[in-house]
């Protein structure tokens with residue numbers, strides 16, 4: 001089990017505020033789908049809930065209050081032990097309400113999410129939480145998800161880590177995979193090292209994922225992990 005870091009508390013705070021608002025609007029008449037792409041073990045060392053338990057609790061409350069019809073929760077975790085712990089943690093919280101269904105997939109999100117984005121029927125509104133330690137799922141996959149105007153992606157971009165890798169020949173392949181191409185190497189953000197780099201990079205990412213409406217939440221403090229950008233992507237559904 002991991003220690004809950006300050007930066008994660010802020011991520012969880014945003015998730016707790018944002019997810020119910022989205023669910024209430026889109027879940028009144030149709031089932032929803034939530035995909036936690038980098039789910040973790042579900043609990044931290046002091047028993048604090050991770051994103052999966054936070055969402056299960058919120059979903060149970062929304063269902064009990066008849067605010068949403070129902071929801072399928074899909075959790076993806078690559079580490080076998082964490083995936084098992086997550087399943088147990090979810091089972092011990094789940095109240096058996098059949099309006100909520102969940103499953104834990106011991107898989108690589110970078111493979112599975114592309115497939116899921118094709119399998120989930122477009123009439124269903126889907127919320128993807130993308131919260132990696134390093135590189136997220138690829139931008140072409142996020143772009144495909146966001147083609148569905150009722151879908152959302154909450155993307156945690158680890159700027160501190162990614163920025164360190166731009167000039168590292170050993171990491172170029174990972175950056176290429178994230179972008180889905182190598183054209184980024186010629187983009188203007190690569191020509192500056194000032195604070196402008198971060199801004200240009202973020203604008204480029206938004207264009208790459210074809211984001212129409214993308215509020216950014218930047219988390220600067222993080223004594224334990226260095227700086228990061230927390231960026232949420234939302235498309236207008238009206």
Ligand SMILES: C[S@@+](CC[C@H](N)C(=O)[O-])C[C@H]1O[C@@H](n2cnc3c(N)ncnc32)[C@H](O)[C@@H]1O
Nearest residue numbers: 038039040050051077078079108109131132133
């Ligand atoms: C930042 S933690 C997730 C924290 C969790 N979202 C929360 O808020 O409680 C990232 C998790 O992703 C898992 N992971 C790393 N690479 C992965 C991949 N390619 N696919 C799925 N899970 C992965 C790690 O084992 C780790 O548990």
